[in-house]
Amino acid sequence: MSDTGDNMASAEDRILAGVFHKLPLSLVRGKGAMVWDAEGKEYVDCMGGYGVAIVGHANPEVVNAITRQANELITCHGSIYNNMRADFLQKLVEIAPKNMGRVFLSSSGAEAVECALKLAKKQTRRNEIVALGGGYHGKTMGALSVTWNPKYREPFAPLMPGVQFAPLGDLEKLRELVSEKTAAVILEPIQGETGIHLPPDGYLDGIRELCSERDVLLIHDEIQSGFGRTGRIWAAQHWNIVPDILCLGKGIAGGLPIGATLAKEEVMSAFKPGDHSGTFGGNPLVCAAGSASVEFLRREKLEERAKTRGNILKQGLVELAKKHRIVREVRGLGLMLAMELRFEVRDIILEALTKGVILLYSGRNILRFLPPLVIEEEQVKKVLETLDEVLTEEERRRGV
Numbered sequence: 231m232s233d234t235g236d237n238m239a240s241a242e243d244r245i246l247a248g249v250f251h252k253l254p255l256s257l258v259r260g261k262g263a264m265v266w267d268a269e270g271k272e273y274v275d276c277m278g279g280y281g282v283a284i285v286g287h288a289n290p291e292v293v294n295a296i297t298r299q300a301n302e303l304i305t306c307h308g309s310i311y312n313n314m315r316a317d318f319l320q321k322l323v324e325i326a327p328k329n330m331g332r333v334f335l336s337s338s339g340a341e342a343v344e345c346a347l348k349l350a351k352k353q354t355r356r357n358e359i360v361a362l363g364g365g366y367h368g369k370t371m372g373a374l375s376v377t378w379n380p381k382y383r384e385p386f387a388p389l390m391p392g393v394q395f396a397p398l399g400d401l402e403k404l405r406e407l408v409s410e411k412t413a414a415v416i417l418e419p420i421q422g423e424t425g426i427h428l429p430p431d432g433y434l435d436g437i438r439e440l441c442s443e444r445d446v447l448l449i450h451d452e453i454q455s456g457f458g459r460t461g462r463i464w465a466a467q468h469w470n471i472v473p474d475i476l477c478l479g480k481g482i483a484g485g486l487p488i489g490a491t492l493a494k495e496e497v498m499s500a501f502k503p504g505d506h507s508g509t510f511g512g513n514p515l516v517c518a519a520g521s522a523s524v525e526f527l528r529r530e531k532l533e534e535r536a537k538t539r540g541n542i543l544k545q546g547l548v549e550l551a552k553k554h555r556i557v558r559e560v561r562g563l564g565l566m567l568a569m570e571l572r573f574e575v576r577d578i579i580l581e582a583l584t585k586g587v588i589l590l591y592s593g594r595n596i597l598r599f600l601p602p603l604v605i606e607e608e609q610v611k612k613v614l615e616t617l618d619e620v621l622t623e624e625e626r627r628r629g630v
């Protein structure tokens with residue numbers, strides 16, 4: 231039995247594919263924005279399972295829904311109707327952007343993107359996609375093809391043909407790349423993996439107009455930015471933009487694996503039986519957790535909490551940036567924040583861990599904050615105090 235942290239680490243290191251940059255941390259329990267390791271030490275979780283733990287770890291309503299459903303029916307293929315799936319679909323489209331009344335359910339963010347790409351090609355009968363510099367959409371072959379970072383793409387070439395990247399913020403370049411062969415433009419309204427980058431003023435509107443003008447589908451990937459994270463239910467609401475296809479994932483089922491691809495009727499109707507499927511998509515257990523999560527989000531107005539707690543965290547980070555010369559910039563919206571440093575952040579992350587705070591990196595020199603939206607003010611305070619101490623030590627160590 232892998233009961234101690236060391237046993238867990240040695241089993242995983244021996245057996246699990248070595249594709250993760252591992253932290254020296256073995257978690258066994260969570261509650262809200264707190265998690266506990268195998269030795270009982272507690273941490274404030276600003277990683278939140280890479281932004282999955284939106285409604286909080288072990289959210290009691292999600293736990294109840296899963297427990298109840300596990301006793302009823304765990305699996306039910308998409309070719310058979312199911313009460314939990316029907317209920318979740320209705321709840322999801324109620325909070326979806328206007329007219330996004332059709333949904334394909336899958337089990338991960340990358341799968342939501344795969345579905346969006348196939349749908350765009352089938353609906354438009356065109357085969358090229360334009361993606362953005364800095365964009366991240368997952369690591370399966372199709373999603374990887376529209377993911378910008380060459381480090382992720384190059385070892386796996388050739389990927390899906392017909393993909394071009396426009397530099398983030400350059401509308402003119404995008405105009406040049408979108409042609410009569412373009413099926414869709416895919417983008418994250420706020421880029422996550424590459425370090426929380428907001429679009430320049432007018433940029434997303436410009437893309438929306440361009441897509442409508444040229445009859446090209448606009449795919450928004452809100453897998454990281456969606457479900458209340460940025461202070462609105464969907465990040466694109468900050469700019470009043472509605473895409474043609476919307477990709478969701480991460481926390482919309484309270485932590486169980488999910489992906490969802492939403493589209494307007496006239497777009498989704500291009501899919502006919504057999505065009506796309508997956509064994510697990512729309513699984514009753516996951517849908518029960520999804521319904522509980524949507525209800526919790528709506529009742530607790532989680533997007534407002536993300537805004538108020540996010541403001542406190544961001545303000546604190548801005549104060550730290552004034553005090554510590556190794557900080558270059560603080561940016562983001564709601565509880566999707568980043569602090570860019572002048573140096574590598576790995577030591578800072580390790581030091582924060584020893585002091586009971588889990589931070590997330592974005593590239594070499596950026597700290598990313600994606601905590602559960604239920605994070606309490608005292609927990610935000612603890613994060614800021616810890617970061618202050620760790621930055622002070624780092625500056626002393628580097629002689630800055």
Ligand SMILES: Cc1ncc(COP(=O)(O)O)c(C=O)c1O
Binds near residue numbers: 369422
């Ligand atoms: C914006 C975005 N798209 C797609 C993905 C891929 O999701 P998954 O890891 O669930 O496949 C992620 C994951 O971090 C993401 O942030």
